[in-house]
Amino acid sequence: MGIKCNFNLDRRIYWAVLVFGLTPILLEGQVPERFADLDKAMAKPDQVEWLDLKGQSIRSFPKAIFQFKNLRYLDLSDNDMTELPDQIAVFSKLEYLDVSGNRITSIPESVAGLPLLNNLRLARVPELDLGQAIPVIGRARSLRVLDLQFNNLDNLPSSILYLDQIEQLDISGNPINVLTSEFSALKSLSVLYLNDDPMFDLVSSIDVLARLPRLRELHLENDELLEVPEAMERMPALEYLYLSGNDLEKIPLSISNIRDLRYLDLQGNPIPNIQAEQYQRLLSPSVKINIGGF
Helix, strand or coil, X not given: CCCCCCCCCCHHHHHHHHHCCCCCCCCCCCCCCEECCHHHHHCCHHHCXXXXXXXXXXXXXXXXXXXXXXXXXXXXXCCCCCCCCHHHXXXXXXXXXXXXXXXXXXXXXXXXXXXXXXXXXCCCCCCCCHHHHHHHXXXXXXXXXXXXXXXXXXXXXXXXXXXXXXXXXXXXXCCCCXXXXXXXXXXXXCEEECXXXXXXXXXXXXXXXXXXXXXXXXXXXXXXXCCCCHHHHHCCCCXXXXXXXXXXXXXXXXXXXXXXXXXXXXXXXXXXXXXXXXXXXXCCCCCEEECXXX
C-alpha cells in the first residue's frame, strides 16, 4: 500500500528519493510498491512501476519483465547479464534504468526510443563499447543523468559530443588523464564527477572545463592534485567545488573571482590554517569553506 501525500514536489525530487533509498514521497497521489521478487511482481503485473532485482545472479534479461507495461524504475545492477534486449523499447514509461555491474558489451538501438528515460546507470561495466553506446545514448533525448564511473576508461571517445543533453555526468574512478576538446560540446552539463582519478590532469583540462557554460558543481576529490590552476576563475557558473583529499598546499587567490561560488571543500589537504583564513577573508561571506583536518 502506498503512502498518500499532498506535497507538491517536483518529479525529479521523487525519483532522487527512490534512487538514494530514502522513504519515497509521491507527488501524484501514491507511492508505487517496490518489488524485489520477480514472482511476486508477476502476480500484480499492472501495478509494477518499481522493480529492484539488484544482485540476484541474473544471467539474461528476464522475459517476464515485459509484462510490466507501467514500469518506471528498473534496477538490474550487480548481476551477470551480457546484453540488453531490443524489446526494451516496450517500456514507454521507463524513467530510470540501472545495469551497473554487469558484463554488457553494447547498448541496443531501442534504448534511444525510450521517451521518458531520464537516468541511465552504466557504472562498473568495463566491457561496454562506449564508441557504440554513446551515440545511441545521445539519441535518448529525455536523458539527463548518466553514470559511467569505474569503467577503466583512459579516455573518452570522440562520440562524447552526442551527449549534449546530459545535465549530470559521473566519470569518476576512471584513469582519464585529459579532457579532449569534444567534451566542451556538453553545453547542458551542470554536475560533473571527476573524482577518484589520480591520473587526471586538471591544469591541462581547465580550458575545456571553462567552456562548459552551465557547469555549477565540480567534483575533484581524491585526484592527487598538486595545484589548482589560476584559470579556474574562468568557470562562470561554478557554485560548488569539491577538492577534498588531494595534495594541495595552496589554491590561487583568483578563485575569489568565481562570481557565483557558494561552497569550497578543501578538507584533507595540507593547506596551512593561515592561508585558509586568507581565503575566507577574500571570498564573499556567503561562501562556505570546509577545511576540515589533514
